[in-house]
Amino acid sequence: MSEAQIKEIKNENPLSEHWYQLRKNKTAMTGLVIIALFILIGIFAPLISPMDPLEQNIEFRKTAPLTGGYLLGTDDLGRDMLSRLLYGARISMIIGVISVSISLVFGSAIGLISAYYGGIVDKIVMRLIDIMLAFPYILLTIVIVAVLGPSLMNAMVAIGISQIPRYSRVVRASVLAEKESDYVLAERALGAGDLELMFKSILPNCLAPISVQATLGIGTAILDSAALSFLGLGAQPPTPEWGLMIASSKEFITSAWWIVTFPGIATLLSVLGFNLLGDGLRDILDPRMRD
Amino acid sequence: MLKYILKRLALLLPTLFGVVTLVFFMIALAPGDPARVMLGERASKEKIERLRADLGLDKPMSEQYTLYLKRVVHLDFGKSIKSGQPVMSEIRERFPATVELAFCAMIFATLLGVWIGVLSATRKNSWVDLTSMVGALFGVSMPVFWLALVMIMIFSVGLNMFPTGGRINIRYYFTPETNFYLIDTFKYLFRGKPEYFLSALHHLVLPSIALGTIPLAIIARTTRSSMLEVLTQDYIKTVRSSGIKEGRVIYRYALRNALLPVITVIGLQFGLLLSGAILTETIFAWPGIGKWLYQAISARDYPAVQGGIIIISTCFVLINLVVDILYSVINPKVRLQ
Numbered sequence: 001m002s003e004a005q006i007k008e009i010k011n012e013n014p015l016s017e018h019w020y021q022l023r024k025n026k027t028a029m030t031g032l033v034i035i036a037l038f039i040l041i042g043i044f045a046p047l048i049s050p051m052d053p054l055e056q057n058i059e060f061r062k063t064a065p066l067t068g069g070y071l072l073g074t075d076d077l078g079r080d081m082l083s084r085l086l087y088g089a090r091i092s093m094i095i096g097v098i099s100v101s102i103s104l105v106f107g108s109a110i111g112l113i114s115a116y117y118g119g120i121v122d123k124i125v126m127r128l129i130d131i132m133l134a135f136p137y138i139l140l141t142i143v144i145v146a147v148l149g150p151s152l153m154n155a156m157v158a159i160g161i162s163q164i165p166r167y168s169r170v171v172r173a174s175v176l177a178e179k180e181s182d183y184v185l186a187e188r189a190l191g192a193g194d195l196e197l198m199f200k201s202i203l204p205n206c207l208a209p210i211s212v213q214a215t216l217g218i219g220t221a222i223l224d225s226a227a228l229s230f231l232g233l234g235a236q237p238p239t240p241e242w243g244l245m246i247a248s249s250k251e252f253i254t255s256a257w258w259i260v261t262f263p264g265i266a267t268l269l270s271v272l273g274f275n276l277l278g279d280g281l282r283d284i285l286d287p288r289m290r291d
Numbered sequence: 292m293l294k295y296i297l298k299r300l301a302l303l304l305p306t307l308f309g310v311v312t313l314v315f316f317m318i319a320l321a322p323g324d325p326a327r328v329m330l331g332e333r334a335s336k337e338k339i340e341r342l343r344a345d346l347g348l349d350k351p352m353s354e355q356y357t358l359y360l361k362r363v364v365h366l367d368f369g370k371s372i373k374s375g376q377p378v379m380s381e382i383r384e385r386f387p388a389t390v391e392l393a394f395c396a397m398i399f400a401t402l403l404g405v406w407i408g409v410l411s412a413t414r415k416n417s418w419v420d421l422t423s424m425v426g427a428l429f430g431v432s433m434p435v436f437w438l439a440l441v442m443i444m445i446f447s448v449g450l451n452m453f454p455t456g457g458r459i460n461i462r463y464y465f466t467p468e469t470n471f472y473l474i475d476t477f478k479y480l481f482r483g484k485p486e487y488f489l490s491a492l493h494h495l496v497l498p499s500i501a502l503g504t505i506p507l508a509i510i511a512r513t514t515r516s517s518m519l520e521v522l523t524q525d526y527i528k529t530v531r532s533s534g535i536k537e538g539r540v541i542y543r544y545a546l547r548n549a550l551l552p553v554i555t556v557i558g559l560q561f562g563l564l565l566s567g568a569i570l571t572e573t574i575f576a577w578p579g580i581g582k583w584l585y586q587a588i589s590a591r592d593y594p595a596v597q598g599g600i601i602i603i604s605t606c607f608v609l610i611n612l613v614v615d616i617l618y619s620v621i622n623p624k625v626r627l628q
Binding site for chain 1: 588
């Protein structure tokens, strides 16, 4: 055993132990690097973009990559593809975080309450969750957007709502497992209230499965919002959203391959990052959850 | 066994009732007057009032709801605003196209996915395993509609190998009976017109691959991990030590048990395909229920949207039920719990 390893084992903080395992896990680290890259691009998009993503330059429309000073070419309205893709990273990261936050907050709360109180509350909540799960997931998203009206914000809300069952189930299962454990019973005996027990004692111990689910969920959310935009139900022109860029390229598959190809690759890479990190986290935090 | 099935069926009814209720109120409580949305801003007041009366929108909400429930029980979803046809007959007409596509996609995904999964598991950590698992990861990370467009770009437009859309060469005229084109054109194989069947098959290739990519990736991963688990078990060691050939050990003895979790995944994915078809069908101009539903949503054809969603969700729930029952037939542990 190397000295570094011994040092890590001595360290009692569980978070730093997880971080140590994370650093050893190639899958997770690759994912983390990709995600970090996309977040940085998202934050610094205005600084690193060579041009304004919305500026049209009709004279130079459908310019091929590497010509006329356009690294990745221009789209059908002469807008710089690279700048649009960089700004698209910002939009996709925001979509992922907001939709997952919505499902995380509501899903965890529902699962927590349902499992903690049990009985009739649990029965009713689980029935409602079953009804939501009776809709094929993407269909539920589409219906919610169709009702709310097509916009990027509504797309995020719709994705957030339709992912709620996933989180409720995960949280419910782990709360049920923790609820009767000794430390919870001890704290209850010491006079801890329901809220304190739920949020301070039980929830922190359910964080492992939740974080895996949330990481994978961000990837799903990015894919779904791209799909919604592609169908005209999400982001609206001229927003540089990747799915919308793919949608508007449909007519040019015979003439300009780069307009189709690049936004897809950007989406693929960012989602890949979250899937890699999610798979890695699952291996580290809960080996039993491996598929 | 019968008790288990009856219990599951009893749970089905409240779920379906919930689905119908949720769909009804989501559409009914949508902001804006459906009649105005359907007819446009410039429609005259009388016209809007007439449509509201036709749709029953002038009645109180509770009455509308009970009326809707009564009709749904008889599979009557009203008439499509756009075409004037009963929603149910529109769905019935398009359903075979979607089922045909979903079946082909699933056959593609299952055969290839199980094969790749077994190959990866038996050669764990080899380059075959690594490539397949990276490939599977790409498969689930990719926007499927983008894959479809790239395939059209390369194989249809570029190489001219496959048609860009549709179900059959439009010059081949025949009367569809079942609307499953592979079945309808099958008899032409023996009547000197084999090109009918081949054309239908040819049109299925790209959409099936596009629709089947995600299930393919998930089936390959599930098969691999399930296979790895089974291969460590004692009975496999016993079989091996009795001198049976390795290929037979894997396909005859190990795969049989490894397929149990795969069957559940296949069923679940098949249910999801019905809705995943919305994107694929839109891109490949496939005249199925997905494309139809998308058009209904775009046109705000509310009776059609309600009917379409209820039918697809019901199929989804039923498929899941069948899968669960099948699973309990193969795996007695489940029903004894």
